Amino acid sequence: MQDIHREIFHRALYPEFFRMVFVVLLISYSGFTCADSIAKGDMSPTSARQQELFDFVRQDCGSCHGLLFEGGLGPPLMPVALKNKSAESLRDAIWYGRGTMMPPWSPFLSEAETDWIVQMLLKGLP
Amino acid sequence: MRSYQILTLFLALISMAGCATPAQRGTGDLGVIIERATGSIQVVDTSHHTRLGRITGLGDLSHASINYSRDARYAFVFGRDGAMTKVDLLEMRIVNRVMQSGNSIGGAISQDGKLVAGANYVPGGIKIFNSETLALVADIPAIDQTGKSSKVVGLVDAPGNRFVFSLLEAGEIWSVDMHGPGKPVVTKFQNIGREPYDAMITADGRYYLAGLFGEDGLALLDMWNLDAGVKRVMNGYGKGEQKLPVYKMPHLEGWAATGNELLVPAVGRHEVLVVEQGKWTEAGRIAVHGQPVFVVARPDNRQVWVNFAFPDNDTVQVIDVPSRKIVKTLKPGKGVMHMEFTPRGEQIWVSVRDEDRVEVYDSETFEKIAVLPADKPSGIFFTYRAHRTGL
Numbered sequence: 001m002q003d004i005h006r007e008i009f010h011r012a013l014y015p016e017f018f019r020m021v022f023v024v025l026l027i028s029y030s031g032f033t034c035a036d037s038i039a040k041g042d043m044s045p046t047s048a049r050q051q052e053l054f055d056f057v058r059q060d061c062g063s064c065h066g067l068l069f070e071g072g073l074g075p076p077l078m079p080v081a082l083k084n085k086s087a088e089s090l091r092d093a094i095w096y097g098r099g100t101m102m103p104p105w106s107p108f109l110s111e112a113e114t115d116w117i118v119q120m121l122l123k124g125l126p
Numbered sequence: 127m128r129s130y131q132i133l134t135l136f137l138a139l140i141s142m143a144g145c146a147t148p149a150q151r152g153t154g155d156l157g158v159i160i161e162r163a164t165g166s167i168q169v170v171d172t173s174h175h176t177r178l179g180r181i182t183g184l185g186d187l188s189h190a191s192i193n194y195s196r197d198a199r200y201a202f203v204f205g206r207d208g209a210m211t212k213v214d215l216l217e218m219r220i221v222n223r224v225m226q227s228g229n230s231i232g233g234a235i236s237q238d239g240k241l242v243a244g245a246n247y248v249p250g251g252i253k254i255f256n257s258e259t260l261a262l263v264a265d266i267p268a269i270d271q272t273g274k275s276s277k278v279v280g281l282v283d284a285p286g287n288r289f290v291f292s293l294l295e296a297g298e299i300w301s302v303d304m305h306g307p308g309k310p311v312v313t314k315f316q317n318i319g320r321e322p323y324d325a326m327i328t329a330d331g332r333y334y335l336a337g338l339f340g341e342d343g344l345a346l347l348d349m350w351n352l353d354a355g356v357k358r359v360m361n362g363y364g365k366g367e368q369k370l371p372v373y374k375m376p377h378l379e380g381w382a383a384t385g386n387e388l389l390v391p392a393v394g395r396h397e398v399l400v401v402e403q404g405k406w407t408e409a410g411r412i413a414v415h416g417q418p419v420f421v422v423a424r425p426d427n428r429q430v431w432v433n434f435a436f437p438d439n440d441t442v443q444v445i446d447v448p449s450r451k452i453v454k455t456l457k458p459g460k461g462v463m464h465m466e467f468t469p470r471g472e473q474i475w476v477s478v479r480d481e482d483r484v485e486v487y488d489s490e491t492f493e494k495i496a497v498l499p500a501d502k503p504s505g506i507f508f509t510y511r512a513h514r515t516g517l
Binding site for chain 2: 055058059060062063064066067068070071072073097101103104108
């Protein structure tokens with residue numbers, strides 16, 4: 001009884017379709033940024049790591065900046081909000097923190113990974 | 127047992143069919159799990175560890191929080207996008223929804239249950255609504271003396287039908303008296319300390335405490351004696367030590383008031399602070415696994431459960447209050463977001479965001495009793511909150 005009950009919900013509630021769309025978007029997206037960081041002579045994040053970084057940016061950055069990056073405790077990070085910022089200043093903000101509530105993330109990210117995140121933010125998350 | 131399960135299945139089926147017949151049941155063992163990425167919530171039954179259904183279309187639920195109506199039937203869900211959604215737990219549907227601001231952080235329900243207030247970042251301030259109709263009753267922008275808008279944090283209800291909240295940028299605490307029939311009476315306390323980031327009120331509704339990010343210490347307001355103003359307490363805490371960067375702001379709603387002591391998360395440190403209530407001095411520190419986010423007391427105050435900021439957010443620790451020792455370290459999985467005790471504390475529900483599940487533990491044996499699937503779960507809110515000041 002219990003299992004049937006759960007199964008009904010599970011099927012009704014978990015559309016695999018959206019996951020597939022997400023993965024396809026992510027893959028199509030990653031082509032651009034890979035090329036970008038390779039051009040700089042850095043190691044680009046592997047695709048598994050890219051998935052991790054994507055989740056990290058969405059969820060953990062999203063804790064303060066909003067899941068959709070429309071802002072919260074921290075300022076909005078949508079492309080339109082970042083259009084007057086250079087990639088370098090964004091990289092520094094992530095890497096060193098800003099002397100505000102924004103902490104430095106350098107203990108957890110390589111420079112190439114930080115660049116990858118900056119490019120993703122400037123382009124807008126898929 | 128069996129007949130109950132048939133009943134829940136029936137309830138689920140009728141709700142999925144969109145039928146609006148309320149089931150004959152109480153709500154005292156119900157709760158809500160926030161699914162932050164999908165903008166949905168699950169209604170759960172804490173007696174049977176079952177999911178009764180899902181309600182979608184609630185918008186951006188990153189940092190969502192919930193208050194319950196006095197009859198514990200309706201949940202007021204505050205989303206990041208500024209929406210307040212009133213949800214019927216029995217009929218499992220959205221009853222009403224208002225966009226009350228551009229960016230919201232949480233809410234509170236008044237002592238008499240007739241008013242529900244939202245705390246907003248953009249534009250900064252609170253809005254107070256009739257809890258039945260969601261009609262706007264009062265709009266109180268958080269504009270400081272210099273004319274600048276502040277983000278509002280730490281909104282709670284207090285006895286006397288008051289709402290109390292803090293202004294992040296301005297460093298102020300405001301108390302709004304909604305007792306009379308006329309306009310809200312706002313009492314402002316200025317220069318309370320730099321950057322209050324969250325606040326809580328003790329369970330008896332007497333002491334409002336705001337945590338400060340911009341400096342060490344806490345700001346304390348005695349609701350029994352507003353004339354005494356806001357006092358700075360725990361001033362010395364952390365002085366002379368190197369501050370660590372903070373990877374997730376602590377949440378103070380869960381500050382554990384354990385009789386004579388208050389256990390609070392230290393900002394940026396791998397410590398839980400023990401504060402002596404009344405004297406408001408530090409009575410000790412407990413070294414923990416990471417930067418604490420929630421510090422939650424079991425209803426009997428014997429234990430305190432702690433979760434942690436990134437990158438230690440795969441861990442939960444249990445502090446035995448009398449001995450101040452860590453008696454258990456659990457590893458539920460990556461992204462432990464929130465913990466909620468059942469009304470009398472025999473079990474605790476833990477949301478594990480990155481694993482897409484909620485785990486239920488026995489709080490005595492620490493045995494895992496149940497696992498429920500959930501899509502990127504964050505906050506867990508049970509209906510006992512309907513009758514607790516400050517929740």
